[in-house]
Amino acid sequence: MEVVQMWECRISNGQTIIPIFYDISPSDVKHQAGHFETSFRQHEKDGVSSNTIIKWKEVLRQIGGLSGYHLDNVYGGHESQLVKGVLRRVRQLLKKDDQVVTDKLVGIDLHVREMMRKLGVVYNDGRAIEVCGQDVRVVGICGMPGVGKTTLAKVVFNKMHLLFDECSFLPGINSKGITFSQEMLIADLQKEKPAPLRSSDEGTKEIASLFSRMKVLIVLDDLHEVEQAKALAEKLSWFGPGSRIIVTTSMRNVLDGFDNRPTKKYKVEPMRYHHALQLFRKHAFQGDALQDVSEYDYLSTDIVKATGGLPLAIVVAASYLCNNKDDIRIWRNTLEFLKDHQANEVEAAFRVGYDSLDVPTRKIFLDIACFFIGKHERILSYMWEACGYYPARGIKCLREMHFLEIGENNEFRMHDLLRDFGRKLVERKDLHERCRIWNHSDAVSVLKDSKDTRNVEGIGLAVEEGCIVCFTCEEFHKMSNLRYLRLDRANIQGNTENLLPNLRWLEWSACRLISDLANMHLKKLVILDLSWSPVTEDSQVWRQIMEKVDELKVLNLQGCVQLPASLNFRAPINLEILILEDCTQLSQIGPFISDLKNLSSLNLRKCIGVRQLPQDLCCMKSLRELLIDGTGIYSICFSEGSLENLEILSACDCQYLQDISTIGRLRSLSSLALDGADIDGLPYTVELLQKLRRLSLRNCWKLGKLPTSIGKLELLEVMDLSYTGIMKMPWSVKDLKNLKTLKMAHTPLRKFPEDMVNLKNLEEIDFSSCRNLGVKFAVIFQDYPL
Known part of the structure; x- marks a missing residue:
């Protein structure tokens, strides 16, 4: 009669029954055999009504079919093990191990599905079904503070902890200490009260010895140090087959502290705008109707933009406004506040990382x-x-x-x-005590004031075009520790001798008078940016400047249109980056270039007068980057052994470029971009570019085919053939084992090698507007896991 009442509660109220078969077979209960059969015969003899007996039998038949616990078969008669099993099941059903998660989550499903994939868990219709494989796996959830890493870990934990023998969610490890976290982990997995440990070494030994046969789910939340990871789960062999460990961290390097194995990572990005707005509305309005909907919507949009899609910032702002829904003035003030300030919770999250x-x-x-x-x-x-x-x-x-x-x-x-x-x-410091000043008006105030400004290390002065602003040398003499100075369109009057002795970077775009530089102390200068300034190579002033900057590494002369057709000035011997972009009068670079033994990057972009590369480039062994986009170059010709260390060659929008026959001699190339070139094909020797990882031939309309040797580029990861005339791909593309991205949008492609599906590293394929591709192509890729 008690069992009947239990069953009726299950039917009417959805209550849970857990049968324990103690010294009895589930089959005997289900089919009323053995002692049950004897008892029912006795009930019949005692005059119990047939309807009651039928009801009893039916309920026992149902109970016998439920998943329960059988002492003899499952636990071999060990009652203590039976008690532990039942206790575990009850905790699971009562959700005692579930983490508290808000019911106002937005856009979490996509993140959960991706986490389940990385964890190797079968996941359907919002339910974790099965853990695949017997390997022990670690997955790290990383991202900036406040982005929702812990929330995602809680949701995943709640959905899958029923699949494990035991589970543990250790929150805030960074603030709790290693030994405390070890005590809690041991207690959680043993379902006992925490026992004090004498040291973290003792805790490590305990963990290593207790759980090697137990399938466990562990979440290590807010790890900041590799030592924390090692103390809690350094060896994956400490845990039983099929175990899973989830780590949340703002420090990616802590994920290297597990058994010296590569750890799968999932990075959580700030929310996209539509999800961020939805999250804000859930917390701010909570379904309440508002009087002036239009202005609240307008303010909601701007407030969400001010939070930058950071969930923590969104929830903090929305929760505050939820209590002030009827006061539009507070909403307006909150928007203005967020433009200049951060909520305490957000700042605290950032501060932890900064202080470390x-x-x-x-x-x-x-x-x-x-x-x-x-x-x-x-x-x-x-x-x-x-x-x-x-x-x-x-x-x-x-x-x-x-x-x-x-x-x-x-x-x-x-x-x-x-x-x-x-x-x-x-x-937070007074204006005159700040180390960096990026606001123009603040910078002017500091310069014009007579107070000591030795604390200033960087200052930015951005003068609007058309304005004339002059500063005196005396104003800068106070800034003896200045190492970065931006002086766009401004002038300095007076004696500049020995001015700014510690300056490392001078950014003086559109400098009106180069002579202002002549007497400055430039011995420590490593970066000089004079873009869009009246620089000429035959100027005595310019030669004086170049004689001073022995330590210069970067020289930016972008847009210096007064540079003559033939450039041949003495340049600092240590120069490593030379930027001549947009020097439209430039047509030749003199032999001085060969003296720059350390030059690693040469930028000639949009130098439309340059029609051929300097012959002296060939012997430059340090050059690793050559940018000639938008030039008038018609041929890229190199002798064998030229530019032996060149890694990046960008020649996009070189509309006259036809000859690339010697490109195979650049054996160190990792990136080659020839977008918009006037070429009709690649040389067969492209196979010699064995280090090539990126190949872009976008907008090469004359390009009708690729050589079969393309398949020998084993390291190639990205290939962009969009807007070319390629109708058929060579069979050898199946050998591009490392290819991750293939773009062929707007091409007349008709057929594609079916073996392409064997390229298991493919992540992105773009065949948009390839109108000649038929249904067969779609069938080939329908099950491809892109």
Whole structure:
């Protein structure tokens, strides 16, 4: 009768029944055999009604078919193991191990599916079905602070922890300490109260010995150091077959602390605008109707843009406004506040990472935030090396923390909120005590004031075109520690002798009087940018300047249209980057170029008068980058052994370029771009470019086919053949084993080798507007996992 009542509760209220078959067979219960059969006969003799007996039998039949626990068969009669199994099941059903997650999530499904794929978990209709394979796997969730890494880990954990023997979610490891985290991990997996450990070494030994036969799911949240990873899960053999470890971190290098194996990574990016707006509305409005919908919508849009798609910033702002839905003035003030400030929670998240940086890396971070977003990584490194800031180390650290990104053209990128965070750190000091000043009006105020400004390391003065602004030498003499100066369109009056002795980078675009440079102290200068200035090679002043800058590494003369047709000035012998882009009068480069033994990059882009490459280039062993896009070059001819270290050759939009017959002699090329060239094919010797990773022939209309030797470029990863005349690909493309991206949009392609499906590294294929490709092509790629 009790079992009948349980079953009725299950039917009417959805309650859960867990049968425990203790000294009885589930089959006997289901079919009423053995003692059950004997008991029912006795009930019949005792006069129990047939309807009641039928009801009892039916319920027992249903109970016997449920998934339960059989002491004899499953646990071999060990009651303690049975108790542990039942306890585990009850905890799972009651969701005792579930992490608390808001019900206002937006756009999480795509992230969850990708995480399940990397974890090797079968995932359908929002449910984790099965863990594939017996390997122990680590997957790291990385991204900048506040982007939602922990939230994603919680959602994934809740969906899949039922598939494991035991599970543990260790929050905030970085703030709790290693030993405490070890104690909690051991307690979670053993389902016991935490026991104190004497040291982290003891904890490591405990973990290594206890769980090697247990299939576990572990989340290590907010790891910051490799030592934390090693103390908790250094060896994957510490855990049983099929175990999974999820790590959330803002430091990518901590993912290298697991068994010296490559760790799968999933990077969480800031939210796209439509998802960010949806998240904001869920938290700010919560379904309430508003009176002035139009203005609230307008403000919502601008507030979301001000947060930069960072979930933490969105939720903080929206939650505050939720309590002030009826006061439009607060919404307006909040928008203005967010344009100049950050919520405390957001700043705190950034501050943890910033405080962990060493002093040189902090300086690099602040330099980028204040001045150098969009600037080329290599150019900036020269200044930081000269200042002793160890740029290779610092940039790597900032990238691993997701404080910094490097774009496709090696330019620095930084999230707007991180940029603002860095600038606010500088602005907290009084204007005259700040180390960096990027605002023009602030810079003018500091220069015009008589106060000491030795703290200033960088200053930006951007004068609008058409304005005439003059500064005196006395104003700059106070800035003895200045290492970066931007002086667009401004003049300096007075005696410039020994001015700015520690200057490393002078950015003086559209400088009106080159003579202002003649007497300046330029001995430590490593970067000189005089783009769009009246520079002429025959100027005595220019020769004086060049004699001073012995340490110069980068010379930018972009747009210096007064440079004569034949350029042959004495250049610093240590120069490594020479930029002559947009020097439209230039047609020849004299033999001085061969004296630049250290030159690694030569930029001649849009020098339309240049029709042939200097012969002296051939012997330049340090040259690694040659940019001749938009020039009048008609032939790229090199002798055997020329430019033996050249890695990048960009000759896009060279509409007269026809002869590339000797391109195969550039054996070190990794990137070749000939977009828009007047070529009708590639030489067969292209197979000699064994280091080539990127090949772009976009807009080469005359190009009708590729040589079969193209298949020998085993390292090729990207090939862009869009807007060419290629109708058929050679069979050898099947051998491009490392190809990741193939673009052939707007080509007359008719047929494609079916063996192409064997290229397992393919990630992107673009055949848009290839109207001659038939249905068969679609069938070939229908199951391809792009």
